[in-house]
Amino acid sequence: MGAFKETKFPADAPAAQKALGWVDDRFPLTKLWNDQWGKYYAPKNFNFWYIFGSLAMLVLVLQIVTGIFLTMHYKPDANLAFASVEYIMREVPWGWLVRYMHSTGASAFFIIVYLHMTRGLLYGSYRKPRELIWLFGFAIFLCLMAEAFFGYLLPWGQMSYWGAQVIVNLFGAIPLIGPDLSLWIRGDYVVSDATLNRFFAFHVIAIPLVLLGLVAAHLIALHEVGSSNPDGIEVKENLGPDGHPVDSIPSHPYYTVHDLFGVSVFLLIFSTVVFFAPEMGGYFLEYNNFLPGDSLKTPLHIAPTWYFTAFYSVLRATTADFMWVLMFFVAAYVVFVWLKSRLARTTKIAIAVIALVAIIGMLPQILDAKFWGVVFFGGSVVILAFLPWLDKSPVKSIRYRPTWHKYVYAVFFLSFLTLGYLGTLAPTDARTIVSQVCTLLYFSFFLFMPWWSAAGTFKKVPDRVVFHAH
Amino acid sequence: MKFPKRLLAILALLPGLAFANEGGIALDKAPDRSNNMAALQHGAKLFVNYCLNCHNASSMRYNRLKDLGLSEEQIKANLLFTGEKVGEMMTTTMKPNDAKAWFGVVPPDLSVIQRAKASGAGTGSDYLYTYLRTFYKDDTRPTGWNNMVVPNVAMPHVLWELQGVQKVVMKEVPDPHAHGKMIHQFAGFEQVTPGKLQKLEFDTAVADLVGYMEWMAEPAAQTRKKLGAIVVLFMAVFAFLAWRLNASFWKEVK
Numbered sequence: 043m044g045a046f047k048e049t050k051f052p053a054d055a056p057a058a059q060k061a062l063g064w065v066d067d068r069f070p071l072t073k074l075w076n077d078q079w080g081k082y083y084a085p086k087n088f089n090f091w092y093i094f095g096s097l098a099m100l101v102l103v104l105q106i107v108t109g110i111f112l113t114m115h116y117k118p119d120a121n122l123a124f125a126s127v128e129y130i131m132r133e134v135p136w137g138w139l140v141r142y143m144h145s146t147g148a149s150a151f152f153i154i155v156y157l158h159m160t161r162g163l164l165y166g167s168y169r170k171p172r173e174l175i176w177l178f179g180f181a182i183f184l185c186l187m188a189e190a191f192f193g194y195l196l197p198w199g200q201m202s203y204w205g206a207q208v209i210v211n212l213f214g215a216i217p218l219i220g221p222d223l224s225l226w227i228r229g230d231y232v233v234s235d236a237t238l239n240r241f242f243a244f245h246v247i248a249i250p251l252v253l254l255g256l257v258a259a260h261l262i263a264l265h266e267v268g269s270s271n272p273d274g275i276e277v278k279e280n281l282g283p284d285g286h287p288v289d290s291i292p293s294h295p296y297y298t299v300h301d302l303f304g305v306s307v308f309l310l311i312f313s314t315v316v317f318f319a320p321e322m323g324g325y326f327l328e329y330n331n332f333l334p335g336d337s338l339k340t341p342l343h344i345a346p347t348w349y350f351t352a353f354y355s356v357l358r359a360t361t362a363d364f365m366w367v368l369m370f371f372v373a374a375y376v377v378f379v380w381l382k383s384r385l386a387r388t389t390k391i392a393i394a395v396i397a398l399v400a401i402i403g404m405l406p407q408i409l410d411a412k413f414w415g416v417v418f419f420g421g422s423v424v425i426l427a428f429l430p431w432l433d434k435s436p437v438k439s440i441r442y443r444p445t446w447h448k449y450v451y452a453v454f455f456l457s458f459l460t461l462g463y464l465g466t467l468a469p470t471d472a473r474t475i476v477s478q479v480c481t482l483l484y485f486s487f488f489l490f491m492p493w494w495s496a497a498g499t500f501k502k503v504p505d506r507v508v509f510h511a512h
Numbered sequence: 513m514k515f516p517k518r519l520l521a522i523l524a525l526l527p528g529l530a531f532a533n534e535g536g537i538a539l540d541k542a543p544d545r546s547n548n549m550a551a552l553q554h555g556a557k558l559f560v561n562y563c564l565n566c567h568n569a570s571s572m573r574y575n576r577l578k579d580l581g582l583s584e585e586q587i588k589a590n591l592l593f594t595g596e597k598v599g600e601m602m603t604t605t606m607k608p609n610d611a612k613a614w615f616g617v618v619p620p621d622l623s624v625i626q627r628a629k630a631s632g633a634g635t636g637s638d639y640l641y642t643y644l645r646t647f648y649k650d651d652t653r654p655t656g657w658n659n660m661v662v663p664n665v666a667m668p669h670v671l672w673e674l675q676g677v678q679k680v681v682m683k684e685v686p687d688p689h690a691h692g693k694m695i696h697q698f699a700g701f702e703q704v705t706p707g708k709l710q711k712l713e714f715d716t717a718v719a720d721l722v723g724y725m726e727w728m729a730e731p732a733a734q735t736r737k738k739l740g741a742i743v744v745l746f747m748a749v750f751a752f753l754a755w756r757l758n759a760s761f762w763k764e765v766k
């Protein structure tokens with residue numbers, strides 16, 4: 043870092059250029075712009091699946107801006123909250139629009155994030171050297187779920203109140219510390235004004251701050267190694283005479299204008315929902331949530347919002363009877379690992395011991411199905427984080443995997459969607475069986491991935507990306 | 513309890529029970545009043561006269577009724593009764609403790625009830641339209657009234673003067689779940705005493721009232737849709753232009 047050097051401009055240079063020069067001498071503005079976007083070289087073969095990262099950023103900004111305006115009028119008090127939302131809907135100029143944008147934005151955020159993760163799965167975006175991007179993304183996903191959960195209590199409707207009651211009570215299933223933990227989270231023996239006040243703080247500032255930090259880290263990690271692409275080729279291994287990858291193009295103007303198009307299509311769909319179907323048949327704004335929360339009246343059917351229902355299905359599928367099936371599967375998995383894996387002997391013994399402890403813990407006399415339901419509920423989310431180390435495929439992208447791998451992915455996606463759909467419905471015996479089968483398929487996709495992902499005849503990965511001139 | 517009374521109690525509960533198992537009775541479709549100012553004004557009149565005696569609509573400000581084409585003077589002259597000002601919210605004078613003592617439950621706030629009662633069975637308007645027209649005489653209930661949509665409801669038939677008194681007609685049919693047994697099944701209503709309105713007039717009046725409650729649940733609905741048409745049209749044009757702009761830049765990429 044040398045001594046300060048002032049950039050000299052000719053006297054007749056435009057004022058804007060001199061102003062930018064003044065800033066650049068004191069703050070790396072142009073450098074940041076060029077490194078992060080303007081001259082950030084990205085593979086030229088991005089397809090439809092690559093729009094969702096930009097859309098996620100857009101919706102984050104949308105939620106923050108609409109959230110700020112809502113916070114100006116919302117009252118985080120159990121006696122005033124519900125009415126304050128109606129005040130926003132009726133009396134605040136454009137309040138109804140801000141509210142609908144925020145509620146639709148929340149659901150849009152999850153649709154976008156699930157599709158964004160699907161891209162990661164399809165093209166192996168989480169493979170080395172991008173594992174950390176995936177881990178930051180996983181942390182963002184956890185924060186997003188927490189943000190949505192805390193935010194959902196704020197309207198203080200029947201579903202808000204009882205959904206929070208059910209989920210916080212899940213923590214009570216943890217042995218020894220459970221009830222005290224639930225009490226600490228709630229700030230009271232039941233969900234009450236104390237809970238609302240703290241959830242408001244978490245939703246409005248605590249988690250948004252963490253989210254912004256994690257999104258920054260996610261992007262820094264991405265720009266450090268460079269974007270992957272639908273062919274899974276490392277474009278930086280093939281540099282041109284100008285020092286940039288031959289298969290890459292500068293983000294500006296090509297991806298500026300490309301993302302602009304993607305954003306315009308998203309906003310078209312988004313506006314259609316906001317203006318014509320903000321309730322979305324009761325999925326984006328639950329009908330039951332238009333009743334003020336009443337601690338004395340339990341709804342017949344408590345279901346979480348649609349974006350949590352897949353994981354909720356796993357929780358509900360873990361019945362006392364299903365515990366025996368799970369114990370068998372744990373044992374069978376350990377046998378499989380012993381026979382098929384090439385882990386060290388000590389590691390295999392450790393796995394067997396842990397599994398044995400778990401199986402004993404799964405006995406009804408030790409820890410009941412409610413506890414294990416919470417464990418598998420959490421496990422169904424956390425297992426995503428391990429993806430970079432479970433995938434042993436020699437190729438990154440689904441394009442060059444054996445064709446039958448596509449069917450494995452299809453079964454996984456169908457299981458997830460089925461679990462999601464069943465989570466919106468009241469449980470019946472038949473639906474519980476289907477949820478249980480889908481739960482096993484869902485976990486099997488990950489737990490057997492080290493083997494199936496390396497099996498079969500892989501196709502030759504080309505040297506250059508597959509790009510068709512527009 | 514003496515046998516005849518017990519039998520009457522069972523028979524009275526049966527209509528509710530027979531349908532409660534199947535998840536409620538089929539809901540009638542409420543006629544659409546959303547573009548009919550006269551009907552909505554009529555609905556407002558019915559609402560203020562019949563509902564605010566016990567229910568609150570505490571998010572609904574009286575002067576918002578100007579959106580229905582009424583002037584403040586008209587609202588003050590016709591729709592304000594108990595000394596409220598036109599800028600105040602629609603509240604009831606019945607105290608919650610009294611209501612709890614008299615009915616066993618506090619009458620719910622009706623501001624957004626039309627949105628809350630939507631379900632797979634129909635819209636909130638369908639629910640309210642069916643609910644308000646299926647009260648029937650039931651001497652076993654404290655109020656003397658029962659209802660098909662909400663069995664053993666605590667609310668009396670507020671509109672009885674308009675509809676008159678109807679009773680339930682039951683018929684014996686074979687039990688679909690137990691072979692060889694017979695059960696009682698709902699076979700329609702029968703008018704016991706006439707009301708001020710004929711059946712069709714009453715259905716129309718209730719449709720107006722329900723239309724008003726739909727408007728009250730979301731006063732910005734029509735604005736939303738009108739603005740939405742313009743916004744979506746704009747976004748469609750914008751997306752088309754963005755598409756062509758994108759295509760023109762990417763022609764350069766080999």
